[in-house]
């Protein structure tokens with residue numbers, strides 16, 4: 474007998490509450506179609522923006538593995554070992570809005586009962602940037618997106634008016650959400666950073682701006698390890714490195730602590746849990762805290778498959 478896993482979250486009906494988070498598994502039409510064929514209830518697209526995106530040369534994501542025989546934690550010591558975390562310094566989608574819109578339309582036509590949330594990002598430092606938020610929101614909803622997730626949490630931005638730099642600033646959180654809400658006809662979620670000073674205050678700012686839900690966490694700011702044999706960082710470009718984002722099993726307890734703070738402070742509000750989910754048992758922690766949906770990123774990146782486990 475099929476079990477009914479359907480939920481209604483921020484007014485959107487989900488066949489099941491399991492979603493792929495904004496990341497490589499949702500960066501293309503074929504990946505998203507494959508995810509829906511595999512049974513995911515929803516996806517959040519890779520973040521779409523309107524500013525130029527130039528990624529680092531070389532790998533953007535690496536997996537930190539624990540090697541039981543040597544007792545070492547390393548990205549580079551072979552493919553055996555147990556997954557500890559993902560580390561990435563990947564920027565948002567390098568595909569323009571015009572590339573995304575017909576794809577959103579086609580995906581929704583193919584899977585009308587599955588949920589597609591468009592993740593969007595712009596700056597906050599000028600009227601032009603605020604117009605970018607409006608354009609991204611209106612175009613994605615017209616193409617058929619069921620909701621919007623505002624990326625206020627990308628940890629890799631070199632601009633003070635974007636990504637997690639918005640998420641760390643309560644006034645900007647409220648303001649940007651309000652700007653999008655003025656044009657949105659679909660629910661608006663805001664994805665927060667775990668690197669702010671007080672996530673309860675930041676979530677409060679999102680709700681004051683009219684946000685329908687908070688998604689948390691994005692990755693945690695972190696450095697790659699130094700290889701003791703070479704004294705080089707395990708990932709670098711011409712000897713240089715920067716802080717990147719940690720995801721996967723290692724962040725589950727950390728993300729849960731952030732979520733628990735918010736669901737305690739706002740028991741009647743909607744939350745989407747992200748961070749360290751790899752199966753039902755790990756997802757259960759977020760549901761018991763009061764989350765209506767969960768999102769998953771590192772496991773499908775690690776296996777290269779988006780089938781739920």
Ligand SMILES: Cc1cc2nc3c(=O)[nH]c(=O)nc-3n(C[C@H](O)[C@H](O)[C@H](O)COP(=O)(O)O)c2cc1C
Pocket residue numbers: 494495496497519520533534559560561563564565566592624627664690691692719720721722724747748749750768769770771772774
């Ligand atoms: C390679 C990579 C790219 C990502 N890109 C985005 C992105 O474009 N937008 C976004 O909101 N989050 C992005 N994330 C963060 C994930 O959506 C998620 O919040 C984070 O990885 C924690 O979930 P996990 O523990 O399941 O990995 C990215 C994560 C990874 C590993």
